[in-house]
Amino acid sequence: MIPCLLDANYRPYGKHEQVKTVFTIHNLKYQGIHGRERILDLLDIPERYLNENGVLKDGAPNFMKSGLVYSDRITTVSPTYSSEIMTAYFGEGLDGVLHEQGWKLSGILNGIDTETYDPATDTQLAENYDSESWRIGKPACKQALQEELGLAIRPDVPLAAMITRLVDQKGLDLLLHILDEFLQEDIQFVMLGTGDPDYENALRAAADKHPDKMAACLTFSQPLSNRIYAGADMFLMPSLFEPCGLSQLISMRYGTIPVVRETGGLVDTVEPYNQYEGSGTGFSFTNINAHEFLFTTKYACEVYRESPEAWQGIVSRAMAGDYSWTRSAQTYVDLYEELLRATS
Incomplete structure (x- = not known):
């Protein structure tokens, strides 16, 4: 709401006229929708802003829409996501607004803290x-993880x-639809996370059914997550949408190969493996389709087992990538300087 409040209550009175605002979208799904009376009671927003051309969306004050309309620039966390959100499928009802404001929208990739996430110095490994x-x-990390989670100690089996x-x-x-079929393969699988109780129960049941092949850690532990990033061979991200995603960056930093759906920042950060060119840092599939996800994961397992030199090349290329904030930070600086020049 800050861009709107500046426009409504300060600039018309000669205050903060040189101040520019940049609104960054992380996830368009979470829009900050509130009742009209509550917002009028809490914020000094003039009545002329409370319409569908202003802060209202379908009759309700919408913080996300307000930021889109009244900010000087809009950024989001990857170039692909910035394009996706202007479509009806990804736009969460705001695609029309984003089309109108598209001239000031850009996608800037997130980075990770490469000092915190560094397998060379990580004390948890x-x-x-x-x-x-x-x-x-x-x-060595894989064996330690298998021991910790009660999985069979097998260096030859791919650990996802x-x-x-x-x-x-x-x-x-997608995962649960093919999980039983997936675990029929000679593979191991580790899940770490919490959330919807139905998902937790289904994952717990699958792990109980395949105790030597699957571990379901239905909690969150930063130390364990680091050990998983280091000990796994591949990292699965079958996301329906992903504004940027950090897990694929961390996994590649640790030499764990991502298997991703081609959406949002996953498109911008994971180069699909090409056996003919000897290129790529991961594996990807296009559609929201459980068996396409399964076949892509099985292909990654096939490369792991049958083409060790190719797999080593993928790992080496993934670990050589620059996942720091350096380039992204400079892009933000360039954007801020452009805005400042426009006010001088």
């Missing part, structure tokens, strides 16, 4: 490693993982 020593360090909130956005329905 059984053995530290870097892009040169991962062939020794990752197997998910660390996520258990909500529909993260593709849990």
Whole structure:
């Protein structure tokens, strides 16, 4: 609401006229919708702003829409997501507003803290490693994780993982639809996260059915999450939508190969493996389809088992990526400086 309040209560009276606002969308789904009377009681918003061209959406004050309409620039957390949200499917009812305001919208990728997430110095790991020593360090971390979670100690079997909130956005329905079939393969699977009780119960039941192949850790633990990033071979992200996603960046930093759906920031950060060019840092599938997800994951497992040199190349390329905030921060600085120049 700050851009609206500036426009309504300060600029008309010669105050803060040089102040510019940048509104950053993380997830368009969460819009801050409130009752009209409550907002009138709490905020000094003139009546002329309380209409469908202003802060109202379908008759209710909408904080997200207010930010879109009255800010000087809009950013979101990946280039692909900035395009997706201007479509009806991803727009959460605001795609029309975003089309109108699209001239001031840009997507800037998130980064991660590469000092916090560094397998060379992470104190939670059984053995530290870097892009040169991962062939020794990752197997040690994998064995330690298998021991910790009661899985069979098998260096040859691909170990897949998910660390996520258990909500529909993260593709849990896709996973559960094929999980039993998935676990018929010679594979292991670790889930870490909490959320919807129905998802928790289904995952708990699957782990009870396959105790030597699956561990369901229905909690959240930062130390355990780091050990999973280091010990797993691949990281699954079948998201229905993903504004940016950080887990794929952390997993690649740790040499754990992402298997993702092509949406939002996952498109911008994970290059699909191409066996003919010897390129890529992960595996991807296009549609919201459980068996497409399954087939892509099985293909990743096939490369892991049957093409070890190709797999090593994927890991090395993933670990060589720059996932820091450096480039993104400079893009934000450039945007702020552009706005400041416009006021001078």
